[in-house]
Amino acid sequence: MNKSRWESLITSDLTHLSSESNYTYLHYKDGSKKLMSRTLKDWQERLPHFLRIGRRFLVAPDHITGWSNDFTTGYINHQPFKVSRRAAGVLRKEGPTSTLHRFDKQCL
Template sequence: MDTLLLPHFTARRSVPIDTIEYLEAVGNYTNVHLIGQKPMLVAITLKQFSQRLPTFLRIHKGTLVNPAHIVGYRTRYVESPFVQLSHDRQLTISRRQTKRLRPQLASFPLSGC
């Protein structure tokens, strides 16, 4: 199982990559959203995470998503395109990223509106 070593306050914490649902930018910090846990704020930028986790999808300027947790998506015929995650969470896809992501999202089922 692949893990990621994250600086968390005064210690480092090893987190299995498959437990990361998505990452959200907060200035020069990142909220790491883990399955079944509270988000973890770490002093690593989202850009650094995108380099460390090349399989994660950048759906927005401030959001990286673990494709293993995507259960559906909708990019057409809706006001705000989104990805549906495994724990009933919807994250908005930016208009700029929508066209670029369509081929990558094609392997996931379309979500109902």
């Protein structure tokens, strides 16, 4: 992927990213997805406002439509996604919006 491809990515259309080894699926709000040859860590550095909710997932906070009472499940466009136990603990303790700046460091 060349540098201009990074710059042309419209992040407002991304709902979440999921990893498969050194590849990442970019999931869009229209339901489509694209496979990219980058690690999730690369994407996390380029998308610092996304939440790391587990080893294999980054989610866009703007597209989260809800949380379960114990924060072990979140919802993007009313579709459930699992949250790691550690991330759920941070969310329970501090709430989903207050942890954005520290979230990924504590939840891996």
